[in-house]
Amino acid sequence: MVKQILVIDDEDDIREIAKVSLQISKQWQVLTACSGQEGVAIATAYQPDAILLDVIMPDVDGLTTLDTLKKTPATQRIPxxxxxxxxxxxxxxxxxxxxxxxxxxxxxxxxxLGDQIAAALHWDSD
Incomplete structure (x- = not known):
C-alpha cells in the first residue's frame, strides 16, 4: 500500500525537495502545506500516514501545530x-x-529522507 505523507513547512524549497525526494525514493504520495493552519486542515481532510512538521514557522509555529494535531480527534493518531x-x-x-x-x-x-522517516516510524519496507 502506498504511504501518504504531509509536509508542513513555510519554505517553498524545503517542501518541494521533500516532496520530490519521497516521491522518487519511496513512491509515496506527498501532500504539502505552507502553514500550520493549512496543515491541520489537510491532515483532517486526507488522513495522511505521517506528517513531517517544521518547528520554526511564522504565525503558528510547529509546536502549536503539533499541539492542535494531537488535540484534534481526527488527527491525534497520525504520527x-x-x-x-x-x-x-x-x-x-x-x-x-x-x-x-x-x-x-x-x-x-x-x-x-524516506528511509529516515520509515525507520523513525518502524515501517518495514512495504
Missing part, C-alpha cells in the same frame, strides 16, 4: 516527525511529551 534547524531550543524529551514521534534535523539529506 508527527518534527523537522528542526535549531537544536537545543526544545529537548527531544519535550517533543516526545508533546506527541512527536521523532525529530529530524534540517537541512536533511533528500536521498536518505
Amino acid at each position: 508527527v516527525i518534527m523537522l528542526t534547524a535549531t537544536g537545543g531550543i526544545v529537548s527531544d524529551q519535550q517533543y516526545a511529551e508533546l506527541g512527536a514521534q521523532a525529530i529530524m534535523a534540517k537541512p536533511f539529506d533528500p536521498g536518505l
Whole structure:
C-alpha cells in the first residue's frame, strides 16, 4: 500500500525537495502545506500516514501545530516527525511529551529522507 505523507513547512524549497525526494525514493504520495493552519486542515481532510512538521514557522509555529494535531480527534493518531534547524531550543524529551514521534534535523539529506522517516516510524519496507 502506498504511504501518504504531509509536509508542513513555510519554505517553498524545503517542501518541494521533500516532496520530490519521497516521491522518487519511496513512491509515496506527498501532500504539502505552507502553514500550520493549512496543515491541520489537510491532515483532517486526507488522513495522511505521517506528517513531517517544521518547528520554526511564522504565525503558528510547529509546536502549536503539533499541539492542535494531537488535540484534534481526527488527527491525534497520525504520527508527527518534527523537522528542526535549531537544536537545543526544545529537548527531544519535550517533543516526545508533546506527541512527536521523532525529530529530524534540517537541512536533511533528500536521498536518505524516506528511509529516515520509515525507520523513525518502524515501517518495514512495504
